[in-house]
Structures are given as structure tokens and as C-alpha cells.
Amino acid sequence: MADRTEALREAVAAACADASPLYIRGGDSKRKLIGRDCEATPLDIGGHSGIIDYQPDELVLSARAGTPLVALADALAEYGQTLPFEPPQLQGSATLGGTLACNLSGPARPWLGSIRDAVLGVQLINGRAQTLDFGGKVMKNVAGYDVSRLQAGALGTLGVITAVHCKVLPLPAATLTLAYDMPAAAAISTMCTRALESRPLTGACWLEGRLYLRLAGAENAVRHTASLWGGEQVDDSIWAQLRELQHPLFEGGEPLWRLSCAPNTPHIAQLTRAIDWGGAVRWLQGDVRTLNLPAGAHLTLFQGGDRSSEVRGRLDPVQQQLQRRIKQAFDPAGIFNPGRLYSWI
Secondary structure (H helix, E strand, O other), rough: OEEOHHHHHHHHHHHHHHHEEEEEEEEOOOOOOOOOOOOOOOOEEOOEEEEEEOOOOEEEEEEOOHHEEEEEEHHHHHOOOOOOOOOOOOOOOOEEHHHHHHOOOOHHHHHHHHHHHHHHEEEEEOOOOEEEEEEEEOHOOOOOOHHHHHOOOOOOOOOOEEEEEEEEOOOOEEEEEEEEOOOOHHHHHHHHHHHHHOOOEEEEEEEOOOOEEEEEOOHHHHHHHHHHHHEEEEEOHHHHHHHHOOHHHHOOOEEEEEEEEOOOOOOOOOOEEEHHHHHOOEEOOOOOOOOOOOOOOOEEEEEEOOOOOOEOOOHHHHHHHHHHHHHHHHHHOOOOOOOOOOOOO
């Protein structure tokens, strides 16, 4: 575990002087996921790791960006706590900084929030080789415009994240999974109905003709809800398979698209392979380019396919201009992960 902030800053300064683009990577676990291909000199932050500060009583943690998530999970488990956004560890290679940059969250995201919701502050190196701090380290100190949250999903295009300060939560006392045989349309309706109830629901997905609901929280609340909702009690492993991208859904070479939409969006027959996040995520395969997207929905090429072209939905001219202005403010020379988010940024 080492603090390599100054070495990383010097590397960025050298790249700025030469106008040499950099590809920022930690565990390099997500290169073929979410973003476009990026051809640039690698800047490794994997060795920049370690927990900086952890206050179990305050439910806050600070760690360097290259810290593996598995190391954080182990440290938190000693105090009966966890990262609330349930991030994929990707066989131990996923890091805290990379998870923030990709805004990756697990099945509990609709109920417990994303990493964007959990982040309190960040330290990063901008395109002028300046080390900057944004946000705070505890919840009561967060004020002003929350620049920290801009890093969620920016895919490293706004700077080199060197440290992340975030909230943590206690581990649930009990967890239980219920399963029901039903078609997708009925599953969507059921998920939306259950989500409106004041119950300890932390997962709702549909796979291969079955609806799965996960309950997690106080043991009495979990058991009582299970008795009300019925269904078959099954193993909890389905959630780890989804979180870690180890379900057969993620195997094979066919492009896999992620549609983010309103939970009550009608079922998209022929294309839908799975539904997660209580209906808010649809995993699609097939000819999606001609799909008439619901209002407010957006489509992303998550895995496979041609990653040299655009993998995200198009932005209108006003949105593009805003993106360019943000990029210019953080990275005026455009050296960080060029083309990773969009071809034009």
C-alpha cells in the first residue's frame, strides 16, 4: 500500500508538456465494458492503494483510488459494514477509483443508491497537473456544487482520481431470496408493485422465465415479508452472478446492450434477455439500433461489439456543448482517456 500521488502528478505534468494522451487504468478490469476503445499511453494507478481513513462509528471511509474493492470489503466486514452500492469486484481486479469512474453498482442500486450517491468527496489530478480536493470526508461537511459526483460515469475523462471518500452501511442481519415462475410482462408489473411497499426489498430481477426478489434487513422484517409475499425460497447466488457478470447472460461474443429506462416501461419482446433493478435495466441482444426508445431512456453497448464506434446514445447539440465545456475546464489539452466516453471528447 503506497501513496503515489506525487508520482502520478509528475506523470500528468510530463504528458501535459508533450501533449501526450494518457489511458488511466487501475485493475484494467473494465476496458472492454461500457466505454469505447482508447489508444493512449497507460497511466497505472493500481499501485496507488490503501485505506487512508476509516471511521466505523461515522459510517465513512477514505481510500486511494487504486485500492481493490475486495480489500475494502474485507476491512469493512470486520466491523459488520459494507459498501452500499454493491459494486462488482470482477475477480478481485476492480478498484475503488475505477468503480467511481464507471459508475458501476450492483443489484441493490435502486434501493440503496449508486456509488454516485455514496461518494462524499474526491481528490484528483486535473489536466493542468494540479492536485485538487472536492467535497468532504464526512456527511455533514459536504456543501456547495458537488464536483465529486461529476466523476461518476466520466470514465476518467476529467482527471486522474487519486482518492475517494464515501459512505458505508451496516451489513443486513438477514437476507432471503424468493422466486416465482412468470413471464416478463407480469414480472415487470410485480416488481413495480412490490417496490411501492414499505418492505426490505434490495433486489428484483427477471431471468429465464423466473422473477427473483431479494429481501435484506432486520430478521423479523425479512421473515414477515417473505410470509406475506410467498414464493419459493431459493439460494442467493443469483445476485452474485449478476453483480460479478458471471451469469451465462454475459457469456458469448454477441453484443450485449443495457437499456436504462423507467421501471414500468413495457416489456420489449424478442430483444430482452434479462431485467434487473426492479425493471429499470433491460439487458438486450439483437438489432437494437432501430429500437424506438421510451422517453428518458438511454442505450449503452455494455459488452462486446464494435467499440471503435459510439457505444452510447447520441447527445443533442446543447448537451454536447455542456460536455465539451466541462471537459475543457478539467482537461484543456484533452489528454485524459481521449475518445473513451464519446468519440468527440
